[in-house]
Amino acid sequence: MNSSPSLTSDGATNTITTSNKRSSSNLPPLLVLRPLSDAWSAALSAKFTVISPSSPLSTSTRAALVSAAYNKVDPAFLDQYPSLQCIATTSIGVDHIDLEECWRRGIQVATVGEIFTKDVADYAVGLLIDVSRRITMSDRYVQNGLWMSQGDYPLGSKLGGKHVGIVGLGSIGSAIARRLEAFGCKISYVSRKPKPTVKYKYIPNIYDLATESDILVVACSLTKETHHIVNKQVLQALGKEGIVINIGRGANIDEPELVRCLVQGEIKGAGLDVFENEPNIPKELFEMGNVVLTAHQSVFTPEAISDIIQVCIANFEAFFAGKPLLTPVVAD
Numbered sequence: 001m002n003s004s005p006s007l008t009s010d011g012a013t014n015t016i017t018t019s020n021k022r023s024s025s026n027l028p029p030l031l032v033l034r035p036l037s038d039a040w041s042a043a044l045s046a047k048f049t050v051i052s053p054s055s056p057l058s059t060s061t062r063a064a065l066v067s068a069a070y071n072k073v074d075p076a077f078l079d080q081y082p083s084l085q086c087i088a089t090t091s092i093g094v095d096h097i098d099l100e101e102c103w104r105r106g107i108q109v110a111t112v113g114e115i116f117t118k119d120v121a122d123y124a125v126g127l128l129i130d131v132s133r134r135i136t137m138s139d140r141y142v143q144n145g146l147w148m149s150q151g152d153y154p155l156g157s158k159l160g161g162k163h164v165g166i167v168g169l170g171s172i173g174s175a176i177a178r179r180l181e182a183f184g185c186k187i188s189y190v191s192r193k194p195k196p197t198v199k200y201k202y203i204p205n206i207y208d209l210a211t212e213s214d215i216l217v218v219a220c221s222l223t224k225e226t227h228h229i230v231n232k233q234v235l236q237a238l239g240k241e242g243i244v245i246n247i248g249r250g251a252n253i254d255e256p257e258l259v260r261c262l263v264q265g266e267i268k269g270a271g272l273d274v275f276e277n278e279p280n281i282p283k284e285l286f287e288m289g290n291v292v293l294t295a296h297q298s299v300f301t302p303e304a305i306s307d308i309i310q311v312c313i314a315n316f317e318a319f320f321a322g323k324p325l326l327t328p329v330v331a332d
């Protein structure tokens with residue numbers, strides 16, 4: 001390598017290596033789209049022949065791919081690698097992968113499974129407490145020396161007793177619900193179907209959910225159906241005292257509408273870890289005292305990165321051994 005690495009959020013690096021060494025071993029071929037951190041590199045190259053996009057991928061041997069949420073896997077991409085038969089993404093979201101096209105080509109796809117669930121749920125609750133109790137804003141106030149000159153900072157709102165509407169009660173949404181229940185919140189949810197095993201109130205329509213909620217937490221995946229699921233009407237139904245938290249995907253919310261509602265006081269606040277056009281963020285959000293913004297990092301901790309490596313390797317080993325993937329994406 002010839003330059004110093006900068007870590008990406010999932011622990012790979014942005015460093016461009018100049019020594020794309022091709023192993024001469026018979027280890028199975030694994031296409032990796034970007035240079036790897038030492039931890040990734042050591043773990044993968046012990047078991048696979050790691051191939052960078054600049055090296056040719058044999059068309060006669062079946063190969064696998066490590067992908068990340070920002071690698072678009074569409075027909076044009078797949079056309080370049082006809083021997084690809086397995087993709088493991090370092091994310092739980094799969095909106096970057098054209099699944100129908102993968103299945104049409106017989107390509108298996110795996111995610112990281114549930115390894116992020118608890119961390120994301122913790123983070124969503126953290127954002128919610130931060131926005132409703134105004135912790136970050138109060139911190140800025142104190143750090144800017146305003147307490148002495150301008151007096152006490154305006155009060156935030158209590159979390160206990162609030163109605164929280166969860167958009168998407170999958171494993172992450174359920175983990176958020178359990179945590180918020182412990183804070184004394186009343187939980188309702190919207191999802192494609194009611195979950196027979198949960199005690200939370202199912203509301204089939206997101207407008208009704210927003211109308212009944214003080215806080216909406218977006219925890220669904222991004223699909224055609226959930227694109228802009230939180231739109232102008234939903235935000236208006238949530239109302240002037242409402243707070244939105246998003247740890248799903250930016251495009252689950254109509255972002256220009258969200259910004260407009262925040263600017264015009266049509267909702268009270270927002271805690272956002274994801275945005276429609278990352279890392280570009282509407283500049284109006286920077287000037288607001290009622291938002292907390294973070295850099296799509298709810299899933300990533302050093303502990304989780306080590307788990308990602310392990311689950312990716314386990315999936316590839318299963319694939320090359322002809323066994324079922326451990327954390328496959330299955331068709332609905």
Ligand SMILES: O=C(O)[C@H](O)CO
Nearest residue numbers: 069090091092093299
């Ligand atoms: O989908 C995920 O796992 C996270 O959002 C990181 O991309």
